[in-house]
Each structure stands twice: as C-alpha cells, then as structure tokens.
Amino acid sequence: MKVGRLIGACALGFFFFLFVAIDLVLFGVIPLNSVLVTLLPLIGLLLVAVIGVVSSRGGGAAPAEQPPAPPAPAA
C-alpha cells in the first residue's frame, strides 16, 4: 500500500472514530470530559495504520489466478 493512501486511510480512521466519540457524548454514554473522547480517534488512526501495514505486507501473498490449462492434444 502506498504511503499516501495509508495516510489517507489513517485520517479516515481518525475522523470516523472521532465522530463515534462525539456521538457517544451526544447520546450521554460518556461525559464531555472523558478521556475516551481523546483516545478513540487515536485508536482509529492506529487501527487503520496497523491494518494498512499488514495489508501492504500481505499484498502479494494472495495467489494469482492460474490461466486455464491448454486442452490436451487429441490422440
């Protein structure tokens, strides 16, 4: 995975988890001054970073589809 795409994906993870944290505050699940409001976006960022790194390492691991074998010559 290219670095630019990884950074973009990390930003996406950061903002998604930030909005989840804000929703939890809006629903009254956690108070405004909860440390989770700070931690969740960072967790999102790190989560995507880890998945991205694992993804880039295993990117070529998936076996390519083999072309169909040529038909056997008629006897």
Next chain:
Amino acid sequence: MGALVFGTANTASAQIDGECSASGAWQDNGLKVDAQTVGDDVITIPRTDTVNWEGSVSSPPGEYSGSIWLELPPPFGKLKIDDWSGNGDSTSNSGSKEYDIPKLVPAGVEFEVAGEHFADNGDCTGYVKLVIDGGLFDSFVSIIFFVLTALFGVLFALVVWKMLVNAGFFARSAL
C-alpha cells in the same frame, strides 16, 4: 454561572471541599442545588432560566480569588466561564443570574462545571455534573454529527475491507 457550580436538589449532584457552602435555586424550574449535599448524580437543568444563588465562607476571607470553568476532555484542560477576586471581610454573597444556553449546545450531553475559591482563611473547590434538558435532536449539531458518522463509517468499512482483502484475509473474488 457561579450558581451552576455551587448550585442542592431534587437530584443533588455536587461535590465541594473546604469551609464553604453554596446553593442555587432555579426560579421557573423549581430545582434546588446545595453543594453540601454531596452527590455524583447528574443534574438536569433547563436551557433557559434564572438562578438565585448564594455562597458563604466560614470566616472573613481577606484577599480572595476564584474561578469556574467547563472541564474539557484531556489534554484540552479547562474553558473558563467566570472568575473573581478582591479583598473584603464579608463572609457571604448572593445574587440572581439569568442564563440562556444557545440551541447550538446539544441537550443530553453530560458536562462537568468545576470551580475554586482561594482566600486567606481557606480554600474551596467543587464541581457539579450537568445535563441540559431536551431531546437528542433539539440541536442541529447532533444531526450533523450523526450524518458525518454514517458517511465516514461507510468509507471506513470500504477502506478496511479492501485492506483486509489485499492482506489475504478474504478471497479476492469476494469483491
């Protein structure tokens, strides 16, 4: 706003340390909050009202100062609401404060307002947990954040799914 901090109640919820007392009474709502009635429940306050507040210290304060603030998530610290300072012998004070919290501030959010008062004869600190009365969708801010969460949730799911497929967790043909 000081009354909000040291504001005893139907559902008392305030914590105060030191030789101080404080209370508040909401004129329209009828809510009463006494900081000496220690509790950790959350007080639901109306969006608009007038609070009759009073506070006192055990002995003449001499030189004094204090402030109240809104507690923000770490590491953002505090958002100051009001402060005061002076020099005097009076051991009590009271007043009325009319407030109107803008619609922009969502209802149902639990926030903590804290305060401190320093004087020559002793210091006090306290906090109260508050929630603005009202529905979840009273503020358009809530709706905006729900939409953003849904939008970013879909994008997040797609990106992570693609990453996991690339990592070989799922068959490529599943796409």
